[in-house]
Amino acid sequence: MKYNPADIETKWQKIWEDKKLFKVEKDESKEKFYCLEMFPYPSGKIHMGHVRNYAIGDVISRYKFMQGLNVLHPMGWDAFGLPAENAAIENSTHPAVWTKSNISYMKEQLKQLGLSYDWDRDIATCDPEYYRWEQLIFIKMFEKGLIYKKKSHLNWCDDCNTVLANEQVEEGACWRCGQDVAIKELDGWYLKITEYADELLEYANDKLPGWPNKVLTMQKNWIGKSYGAEINFQIKDTDEKINVFTTRPDTLFGATFMSVAPEHPIVKTLLAGTDKEAEGTAFVDSILKEDKINRMDDDKEKRGFFTGKYVTNPVTGNDMPIYIANFVLMDYGTGAVMAVPAHDQRDFEFAKKYGCDLKIVIQPKEELSLETMVEAYTGAGTLVNSGQFDGTDNDSAKKSIVEFLDNEGLGKSTINYRLRDWQISRQRYWGSPIPFINCDKCGSVPVPEAELPVKLPDVDFNPDMRGNPLDKVESFKNTTCPKCGGAATRETDTMDTFMESSWYFMRYTSPHCDTAPFDKDKANYWMNVDQYIGGIEHAILHLLYSRFYTKVLRDLGYIDIDEPFNRLLTQGMVCKETYKCPEHGWLYPEESVDGKCSKCNSDVAVGRVEKMSKSKRNVVDPNKLIQKYGADTARLFILFASPPERELEWSDSGVEGSFRFLNRVWRLIQNNIELFNSELPAPVEDELSKELLFHTNVAVKKVTEDIDRYQLNTAVAAMMEFVNNLYAIEAKMGDEHKALFRDSILSLMKLIAPFTPHAAEELFEMAGFEGLISRSSWPEFDEKHTQKDEITIAVQVNGKLRGQIEIARDLDKETIFEIALANENVVKHTEGKDIFKKIYVPNKLINFVVK
């Protein structure tokens, strides 16, 4: 029978589904393994990135199943988000309709890949049964003081009437309507992730050994803990002070002016009623009008405005002019900076432009002078011009100056984070409603728990819609205050969709629990996720939020763990070269035929290898691939082509190779299928038997170890090598070897089972086995068969390979040297020379050092 993936794949997918093969329950008697891949946004159809992600997770899950573990392997849908809402507006359909149809289509696609999910645990985050718990958690967090509301400056599109995330601003304009983006001060809800900054950092430092360093480093940088001081500066002729944060208190004597952020509240006070007011306000407005992206541009010119006011340097007593400066960020530190132009590059540039004083307070070995300085000196040195601190090295001066300030009540040592609290308000429809009611008398009041979930109301979507749909649904918006009973309005913003993905992995442990977000017992049994797999692009946002959420849920008493994910594998992107036609722009791969555009026959320009994306059309559709070769081939190729962490360059001919391999496996086992139903003579202990045992045990060992260390590409290579060896042995063997050969091809079936499960099931069945190979045991290897008695070792002279000798394993050293020295070619290189050192690496090589 020819290998025909189309028939066998649907057959086995149905059997697995009918038998609910991958359905699991908590079972204390078994060791558990929780394998999780990042759930997808239901955008319409799956792409190669999904295939790769889920193929990796499926191999690991199936392998652990076969090793006898109780494996939880769930899948679901990150179902809230803007694309659904945009599609709804465009097509006048409800986002729920669009989302649901996408989910059912994509679910079918995933099933076609033969993935081992427990579909009974399927969840969609847009389901009120999911987001009701998110709303409950939100209220619990509020009660614990982890949530607050504040005004802040955000990207705002007037036309769409909504806040935009930074990444939704394209060259200063709204990505959807092209309107210029403004900065607007808006109310928003914040989660106090900064309260957990230290713990998040601490675990990232050394308590997450299963995470790639790369991701931990990115998170550490994102949190950005820095030690420094807060120093108070008195505004001259007033009672008010301006606080600054600095990491360089040692340079305080060199502070000659002050810069404050345009958004800083003090700005209005400073300008009020002065002759600078009009000009200053205009300056501030001109900066705030720029969108955030532009304002943070590379090499942005430094612009400042002198307010006409001064602060007093607390240690020198000198007047320091106060400038409003475009490069000072309101949301880092205190929004005000003491400027030390001699020792900070930004302040240096600013001072040169606006003619501010420079003062050197740190001298390195090679003396600085103001006349020759062309840039700020930021290195170490000895303090000068710094009163009683002169002569101390700048590092210890950091401490002593802060101590001095502390004693005088002028400042204190402090720690600052780059991490900011998480703003979760979105002026959108397709997200979880924020369960709060705004009352004129009582302020923001949580919706009583009994009234949860706050469900999204129905809205008629149409292309003429603008703004936040919820805000216009009067029946939703108008309500009464739960506290005072007076008229009140419901919060019409919805939550950031990262809120859903921050705890979905816990919901999977009891997805239908209707009394709590999840069953605590079950969650404690299944968590942590033992293996999490997903794209590197989530290194910060999703993975940091999930860690934060886990700690919060712990502190709220929902679960007893500190971190959600034990091991993390970040898979690389799937890439392909791009094709561009001078007439028709980007082309799909199939539109470029022999270097010509299939539409106009112009020469096609082959671009660089890039991440597969719809916009550049350098995509390969998993559907077409599965139709042509089957899911097993698709899975095998995507795992073989590259190690999981690295990016994968798509190659059609590589796919052919994987298909060929599967056919070779198929034929090898087919040709010998009758062995499974035959009485065979007892095996003999000859060379060929030894060889067979050797190759089989080596293959099992290598595949096992490679899966354990995520090297799925070399695991596939080991299976290929095994098959090549089996063909060679098949050609030589007699009846007395067939019993062993039968064992070997059974091992082969099991080894390929996690990778190409359909083909493995079919072969297993044809061999006459009862039950499913997916539920059979993983093959074991015997270390003694992975070693040969006769081995080849390399003979080097002065580190250069001069020969190879066959010896018995573990032969004594001196005998090996004798044999090696007798080797003809070795003699040539040692003759007439002194051998003054002989090195022997057991069973590997020897090296003669001669002169």
Next chain:
RNA sequence: GCCGAAGUGGUGGAAUUGGUAGACACGAGGGACUCAAAAUCCCUUUUCCAUUGGAAGUGCGGGUUCGAUUCCCGCCUUCGGCACCA
């Protein structure tokens, strides 16, 4: 600019702890089978010189070592992250 990762045949990649560089696969060339094709199978395939064999070779330049793709120093390139963070 800062941080991180990577750089190996024509191509994707392998070499797990410092020990025979190029496993496995793709592509290419040659051959077998076939009326022919497809499929399959076999051989060759780092470069250079050559007759057994030799020389060079893992981005570049140094170093440590009997021995370096692997460790150290300096540089180049590519990719990723962060970026006026006080």
